[in-house]
Amino acid sequence: MGDLINAIIMGIVEGLTEFLPVSSTGHLILTADLLNFTGERAKTFEVVIQFGAVLAVLVLYRQRFASLLNFKFGKGSGLNALHILLALIPAGVCAVLLHGLIKQYLFGPQTVLIGLVAGGILMIVADRVRKKPSAEELDDITYKQAFAVGCFQVLALWPGFSRSGSTISGGMLFGASQKAAAEFTFIVSVPIMAGASGVDLIKSREFLTMADLPLFLIGLIAAFVVAMVAVVTFINLMKKIKLSWFAYYRFALAALFYFIIL
Template structure:
């Protein structure tokens, strides 16, 4: 397969899965392997195209970012709490990510880990959907400090490929009483500092791999992921509001089982 098609396909996969509770990293690893490429060699690319998905959130929610920025200048309560919640939820990922960076990186090419994480995560989603008791919180500014800390701690589980950052944060929030819509939006906004930090860390660590050709491929992959993510995020809110997260749980279980079967016979 020509590299161009691989780059476009991986960009589509990133945009499709970054904000769904199905694990974008896991799908990128499996997609790379399915197309006959070494996932380890493409691990940096898969992380480096994340800015495209980040930009999608900035564009879709620019009014919220603008309102919060203006509110911070006036030290408005809602804006301050919104920012506090994101910073508190982001901090555990920074600490754990820096401490276990080498361990996490060693898992980025392991398709078997991804398959099992997809299945276990799918079961976890079904359990949370069945037993979680949530109530309207009035948006991210209505999320408590305790709930924000819990979301941040749960997000660390997503450093294992296949767990899903969005899935962990959304289901973590719901487990502590946050309603579906707010949990999903919390996950979207938390993605901006989290994915930015992960991308900067990996690019700084592996800058020697960034030749002119690689930068061009990364730019194309990021552009594709941006376009796809814009469409997906809008649809995702509508789906979870009406149907919940169970459809994604069953998809994870089927995809994980399929991946294990493929790994066993390849």
């Protein structure tokens, strides 16, 4: 029963934090430490529940994903698969080249703490020096802005930096509104998260057993349901509050992280 409760808690944490600019990695490490839910089995579980969060975005933006193959060029062409590809290339190339080094050297409490603080500083900078939006809506995002978001996504390879935090900041610095940058981040996150989690899952397949199936399914479902609510709520918040508020939360989390784990 204890493991099932842990699965629900971890699934909720994953769903709440995966697409918010607050670092799901930092929250999962902190939560797992508090629950004493660690080891290779727990790491494999964390990979599985990420698919629940990915599925939530696929469901919420299913019509948008279906329309990505509608290629039109020029002003007002709308979002298409080329935007996504341009945003994927920088982080994708770096992830392939540096995957082993990242797993070996960067997945630890100290590096996550650094990522939380550095990512928060980037978000405050983006809030204060951002341009007047030239892309108010998702379909207004240009290829140049898409590639810029992709370059900022490279920062998310550092655990704790936050994929959504770095990409939303990058989008804002290159002229996208908070809302447009957030929605673009959600869509771009699906292929890169699915790919990265898929690779990790294959490498961790020895830790997958039928006995753990209920545990993994409960965590995945919890992450899916909570992520659905979190994404819709976050998009509405992006219309009302500044990105900096999430940065201040990150600083508070970093302090908590320091005193509890370090």
